[in-house]
Structures are given as C-alpha cells and as structure tokens.
Amino acid sequence: MKIVVGSTNLPKVNAVKNNFPDVEVFGVEVSSKVSAQPFSDEETLEGAINRARECAKHTKGCIGIGLEGGVTEMGEDLYLCNWGVLVDHNENTYTASGARILLPDEVAEQLHKGQELGDVMDAYAKRTGVRSKEGAIGIFTNELVNRTAMFEHVVQLLKGQYEYDQVQKGEQ
Numbered sequence: 001m002k003i004v005v006g007s008t009n010l011p012k013v014n015a016v017k018n019n020f021p022d023v024e025v026f027g028v029e030v031s032s033k034v035s036a037q038p039f040s041d042e043e044t045l046e047g048a049i050n051r052a053r054e055c056a057k058h059t060k061g062c063i064g065i066g067l068e069g070g071v072t073e074m075g076e077d078l079y080l081c082n083w084g085v086l087v088d089h090n091e092n093t094y095t096a097s098g099a100r101i102l103l104p105d106e107v108a109e110q111l112h113k114g115q116e117l118g119d120v121m122d123a124y125a126k127r128t129g130v131r132s133k134e135g136a137i138g139i140f141t142n143e144l145v146n147r148t149a150m151f152e153h154v155v156q157l158l159k160g161q162y163e164y165d166q167v168q169k170g171e172q
C-alpha cells in the first residue's frame, strides 16, 4: 500500500507519516481548486476533497489524503478550521475536521482585507514560515498543540473510519 498526500508542507506530510509508520507515504503538490485562503468550512473541506481525489489517481491502488487549512466565520468571530479527506482505491471517501480556535481580532482583520493566514501569522509572530512549522494553532496555544499534532488527529480520525469500514466489509 502507498499513501499519497496532497501537499509537500511538512506538518501535513509528517502528520500522515506519524499515523502510518509502516507505509510508504509521500507528498505531492496538487491543486486544491479553491481559494488560497478558504473562508468557510465548506470551502476548506472542498479543498481537502479535491486534493485527496487528485492524489488517489496518482498511483494505481494508492490511498489519497488531502489536508486543508482555512478559516470560518461564526457570527462576528473568525475561527481557524482544518479538514482532512481520505480517498481509497475504490473511491470510498472519508472526511474529518480538526480542532478549531478563535483568531484574535487583529489577525481576523487582515484576513478580511484579503491576506493569507500564513503571511499574517509570520508578521504577527515575527517569525518566518509559521505555516510550515508550528502553525497558527501552535502560536496561539503556546505550542502545546502544533500544526503537525492538529493534523495528526485529523488523520487519525480518517484512518479510524477507513479501518472501521474495512472491518465491516470483512464481516459481511
């Protein structure tokens, strides 16, 4: 079995590798076919689905995994949101979302002006490449939960649902 992840961003690829230590896992650049900065749960999920479907076509019999980060409005507030999708070799599709935290007003303001969260976070935290390291979730949780750990949980939810289905099918 091979797993193709629709990104070369390390927190995403490592989140999959850490969940499947005995499987060949590799990341490829694919298009999410949504905006660079998804602005709702629906759009973020759609990006993850598009990435996973593209990856599932990469190698015969492989599993595709798409992980997408975005933000979602709740009333006046803006929350960080993340979605993951696993598409298996039979096109069975499993979805899961990640933990969400409230973004501070000054970060939300920049996003409403059209900036991408990755860029906003670098300026806010006075760091470089936050999106490829601890992530916004890492910054705002004092690095108790970083972007890899957050995506690890999403992938665990995908893996668990996939395995549940495999067991159900085996018992039929």
Ligand SMILES: O=P(O)(O)OP(=O)(O)OP(=O)(O)OC[C@H]1O[C@@H](n2cnc3c(O)ncnc32)[C@H](O)[C@@H]1O
Pocket: 006, 007, 008, 009, 012, 036, 037, 038, 067, 068, 069, 070, 116, 117, 118, 119, 121, 130, 131, 132, 134, 135, 136, 137, 138, 147
């Ligand atoms: O290379 P890819 O896989 O595209 O990785 P990415 O970091 O760009 O991640 P997404 O496209 O899934 O995220 C959409 C946008 O939101 C940003 N983003 C999402 N979650 C983030 C986080 O935890 N920390 C910093 N930026 C984040 C990201 O940089 C993009 O601008």
Ligand SMILES: [Mg+2]
Pocket: 036
């Ligand atoms: Mg991106």
